[in-house]
Amino acid sequence: MPKIAIIVASEKLDKLFPAITLTTTAAISGWDAELFFTFWGLLALKRGYEPSDVSLDYQKYSGKLSEALASGSMPGWRSVLEQGLATGKVKIYACSTSLGLFGLKTDDLEKYVDSVVGAATFLGKAKNADVTLFIS
Amino acid sequence: MEADIVVDAKFKSCPGPLILLAEAVSKAKPKQVVLLQATDPAAPSDIREWVSSVGHKLLDVKKVDDRYEIYVEVSG
Numbered sequence: 001m002p003k004i005a006i007i008v009a010s011e012k013l014d015k016l017f018p019a020i021t022l023t024t025t026a027a028i029s030g031w032d033a034e035l036f037f038t039f040w041g042l043l044a045l046k047r048g049y050e051p052s053d054v055s056l057d058y059q060k061y062s063g064k065l066s067e068a069l070a071s072g073s074m075p076g077w078r079s080v081l082e083q084g085l086a087t088g089k090v091k092i093y094a095c096s097t098s099l100g101l102f103g104l105k106t107d108d109l110e111k112y113v114d115s116v117v118g119a120a121t122f123l124g125k126a127k128n129a130d131v132t133l134f135i136s
Numbered sequence: 137m138e139a140d141i142v143v144d145a146k147f148k149s150c151p152g153p154l155i156l157l158a159e160a161v162s163k164a165k166p167k168q169v170v171l172l173q174a175t176d177p178a179a180p181s182d183i184r185e186w187v188s189s190v191g192h193k194l195l196d197v198k199k200v201d202d203r204y205e206i207y208v209e210v211s212g
Contacts, residue, residue: 024151029185073147
């Protein structure tokens with residue numbers, strides 16, 4: 001089966017949505033998905049993290065996004081992620097350097113984080129991916 | 137065409153229709169027909185791609201008023 005590898009380097013909603021949409025779509029299509037949350041992306045793995053905002057550049061569309069989420073026309077990123085995780089095809093890695101940068105411990109992260117790794121480990125997992133993306 | 141299961145994904149945008157369909161298909165029995173109703177313009181091509189990756193059968197795609205009716209037969 002194909003594999004997608006994504007580096008998620010931002011915790012903002014406008015970055016999480018495409019990353020998670022592609023992850024879950026891949027997983028329910030039978031693909032393997034490996035995600036590496038690094039730098040500000042790591043903040044999205046903090047337990048109970050609920051992003052409320054988009055990046056500064058896209059603030060004027062923030063209302064549109066809230067409307068789409070409230071009406072149910074767009075599913076929330078967390079529920080989409082849960083659908084992907086339920087397939088068992090998604091692996092979530094947290095960047096060790098970023099953990100140190102933000103003064104976080106492994107215990108501060110969501111339960112679905114598979115492990116805390118470094119760049120070399122992620123590269124090893126991603127080297128045979130068919131699709132590789134950096135989302136920031 | 138008769139469907140065993142109907143999935144209403146109208147007014148849901150990508151990846152909503154596919155997630156709802158995949159969920160229904162995973163609970164269905166082999167050879168059952170699942171009808172997905174969707175208004176997302178990406179639904180016909182997305183579902184066509186998905187069934188070919190996971191091995192189900194796309195039986196028909198119809199445009200009815202402002203929605204698509206997509207019939208999928210569960211593999212087995």
